[in-house]
Amino acid sequence: MRFSDKVAIVTGGNFGIGRGIALRLAAEGATVAIAARDENRGHRVVEEIHDLGGECEFFKTDVTDEAEIIALIDNVVSQFGKLSLLVNNAGVGSQHCGIEADDPPAKRWQIFRRANLDSTYLACAHALPQLVKNPDSAIVNISSTASFHGNWGLYGVAKTGVDGLTRSFAAEAAPYGIRVNAISPGWIETSAQETAAAAGSEDGDWDMPPSLLNRMGTPGEIAATAAFLLSTEASFITGQTLVVDGGLMILDYPSRPSLESVGHRVYSHSGKYEAP
Numbered sequence: 001m002r003f004s005d006k007v008a009i010v011t012g013g014n015f016g017i018g019r020g021i022a023l024r025l026a027a028e029g030a031t032v033a034i035a036a037r038d039e040n041r042g043h044r045v046v047e048e049i050h051d052l053g054g055e056c057e058f059f060k061t062d063v064t065d066e067a068e069i070i071a072l073i074d075n076v077v078s079q080f081g082k083l084s085l086l087v088n089n090a091g092v093g094s095q096h097c098g099i100e101a102d103d104p105p106a107k108r109w110q111i112f113r114r115a116n117l118d119s120t121y122l123a124c125a126h127a128l129p130q131l132v133k134n135p136d137s138a139i140v141n142i143s144s145t146a147s148f149h150g151n152w153g154l155y156g157v158a159k160t161g162v163d164g165l166t167r168s169f170a171a172e173a174a175p176y177g178i179r180v181n182a183i184s185p186g187w188i189e190t191s192a193q194e195t196a197a198a199a200g201s202e203d204g205d206w207d208m209p210p211s212l213l214n215r216m217g218t219p220g221e222i223a224a225t226a227a228f229l230l231s232t233e234a235s236f237i238t239g240q241t242l243v244v245d246g247g248l249m250i251l252d253y254p255s256r257p258s259l260e261s262v263g264h265r266v267y268s269h270s271g272k273y274e275a276p
Contacts (some may be wrong), residue, residue: 002231004029007080009072011063011123012090014041016190017142020219021087021226026054028227033076035061036090063090063119066126073126083130085230088123088162089142091116094155095194109154116158117165124169124180132176138230139173141166141182142222145245159184163241170239179238181229186245189216211246 008025012018013034026032026049034056036042042058049056057079061072077083092098092115099108120141131137146152147160163182170180187210189195195216199206210216225244228234243249 001029002227002233003085006030006084007033007076007082008085008087008230009033009035009076009083009123009127010087010089011035011061011119013087014038014045014058016194017185017188017219017222018087018089019045020223021089022056023049023052024220024223024227025085025087025230026056027052030085031055031080032057033072033080034058035063035072037062063123064114066122069119069122069126073123073130077130082134083127084134084137086123086127086131086139087142087226087230088120088139090119091142091158092155093144094152097155109157112154112158113161116155117161120162121165124165128169128173128176128178131173131178135177136232136235137178138234139169139178139180140226140229141180143182143184143241145184145186145243145249147184148249166241167239174238179229179234181234181237181239182241183222183225183229184241184243184245185217185222186211186243186248187216188222189218211248212251213246215246217244217246 003025006029008030010018010022010025010032013022013032014036022032022034022045032049032054034042034045037060039058039060042060046056046058059072059075062068073083092111097111099111124139127139141162143162144159146156147163149156166180166182173180196203222244225242229237229242
């Protein structure tokens with residue numbers, strides 16, 4: 001129960017990774033405020049947490065709107081008395097961004113920037129004055145391994161901004177004892193539909209494995225990482241982006257067949273291990 005005296009905001013906490021984080025924080029004693037636009041999904045997660053004996057409330061919020069961010073933080077503090085933890089998870093990816101083929105460059109950039117980068121900045125900026133009032137406050141931002149690759153376009157650009165923002169806010173918040181870190185997830189299985197879309201096939205089969213572990217990650221695995229970074233166990237970690245991707249980033253995927261063919265020369269052992 002590392003968070004028994006904490007109040008946490010999880011943006012986008014009504015689905016996928018955000019839902020996983022909300023469930024984990026509540027399971028460890030935090031009072032959780034879920035901020036998102038979809039009320040039906042939000043209330044379902046609230047019910048899940050209540051059924052598990054946790055405390056949770058849904059706050060309908062458009063995190064790209066500064067006025068709504070301010071109202072969210074004011075309402076959370078008014079209802080629960082304080083704010084201790086902030087998880088900036090809300091954002092849009094390539095599948096459901098709403099961009100049409102004939103949309104101009106400015107509109108495309110605005111969609112990705114506002115949902116992924118501006119929302120994180122606004123939440124950090126307006127939460128900071130409340131976080132400083134409570135000991136061991138912390139922020140975790142959700143980035144993406146897309147920030148390492150040019151082929152994810154503007155989504156990757158926006159998430160690269162989240163990494164930079166994490167470092168900047170870590171420096172700004174450090175004098176107050178507040179730590180700010182980010183998680184950069186790889187392929188995470190949030191639903192069968194999302195998995196099929198990520199794999200590029202209806203049956204969910206991948207042309208290449210989504211990680212060195214030959215599987216996608218789970219929201220629970222990202223939630224466990226977030227819980228660690230938010231806890232005092234990570235008291236000397238700040239300004240970092242932790243990649244959680246099953247080893248995907250260390251592999252040059254276009255050359256994987258070549259790596260396999262010369263494996264006996266480049267790996268530490270010439271043979272293959274037998275998995276249990």
